[in-house]
Amino acid sequence: MKPTLxxxxxxxxxxxxxxxHQGLDERQSALLNARLILLLANQVGDARALKECVEAARQLPS
Known part of the structure; x- marks a missing residue:
């Protein structure tokens, strides 16, 4: 995972x-996020990088 922007x-x-997300309800927003994640994951195309991103996202404070 890249530590820099x-x-x-x-x-x-x-x-x-x-x-x-303007004008979307909560369900529509969640679906937009899910579709965007899948599209971006396809662009990344690297299983290791995607795994590291998922792990990093889980570690971030809420």
Whole structure:
């Protein structure tokens, strides 16, 4: 897992993500997140990297 930020414009991506959820109910938001995760995982395409990301996400405080 990369310890440094590799997204050149993380704020713009975050804003785009928030906009995508506008007007969705909780169920629709969850489905959007699930579809986005699967699409991004397909783009990553590396099982080890995906495993590390899942583990890192579980360790982050809620």
């Amino acid at each position: 590799s997204q050149p414009d993380a704020d713009a991506f975050y804003e785009q993500l928030l906009d995508a």
